[in-house]
Amino acid sequence: MSVRVSLVAAARGSSLLGERFDDDRPLDEAGWHEVQFAAAALVPLGAAELRYCSPTARSRATGQALGFAPMVQPALRDCDMGRWRGCTLADVTAREPAAVDAWLTDPRSAPHGGEPLLAFISRIGGWLDTRPACDGSIVAVAEPAVVRAALVYALRAPPSAYWNVDVCPLSTVTLTGLPRRWSLRLETGAR
Template identity: 50%
Template sequence: MTVRLTLISPATSEALRDVRFDDESPLDPAGTARAEAAAAAVPRTARSYTSPSLRCRQTARALGLRPEPVPALAGCDMGRWRGLTLDAVAAAEGEAVAAWLSDPSAAPHGGESLRDVRTRVGTWLDTLSTLPDEPGPLTAVAEPDVIRAALIHVLEAPDASFWRLDVRPLSAVHLTGRAHRWNLRPGSPLE
């Protein structure tokens, strides 16, 4: 059976605007309004999933979805950098940030490496692609880093490609998969 999965990135939050590692901040009012306005563009699917983060759950609700939170779709565990801006971390730990940005297996913050995120997300995708009874199309609202990891997995691209993918707020990417083989239809903004 072919699985059809639409991955949607969350609307804007204060953390996203501040270029801050997620700290469970809620959507900002503009993000909520944009998600509510885009709800009609979201396909109604048999099942929907979400990253466990507050902004993904709020985006999913604003889009009219009733998603199941999936731990495998959690954003990267940023350890002690959680809640800090990238600029603040770079000023305090420049070499650590450089290592994190250049080595997908590095986790100088004490959390997960980007390679670990790719493996976790890829395992979830491959499990989905082998379920014989998954009903109809699926939707998942997921953190931008989770969507990047999914795309790298689907394309079998090098881990270093992670930083080459730009996932904009409230954009959708469409995947189809069967038996560990995935195809990608590049995304577009929800309008």
């Protein structure tokens, strides 16, 4: 039996330029408006048998606003960015350009002292692979980085592909399959 996992990217908590590593900001006003606008399309996902969310404030708030009443899953936390936590990419690049270059090019490196990209992708893949195999469905609201990591893992893409996946707030992707045998499912707007 296979399982269907729909991943919903959390609404935004700050502008793109204000995004900080491993940030736990709540939804901002624009994020709340985005959730209200997208709710009609996303609320049906709440019929899933299992509903989860990342432990971040904006993931929890997005799931609650959509009526999912999700259970927090610590395994769906964002990548641990160590001493870079709370900094913008521009801040870190100005201070540690060689470290940023290493982080972007070597998935095993963790110049920030946190979690290497490869370990992050593996952790998210481990969560996917331990979902119950059933003919039902699961929905999880997570940070965009978590959704990117899940896609890279499910498609068995090289870790460098992580940097080529753009996940917009409130975008949704569905994975179907069994542990270590995932397929990406693209659906039409009509269900």
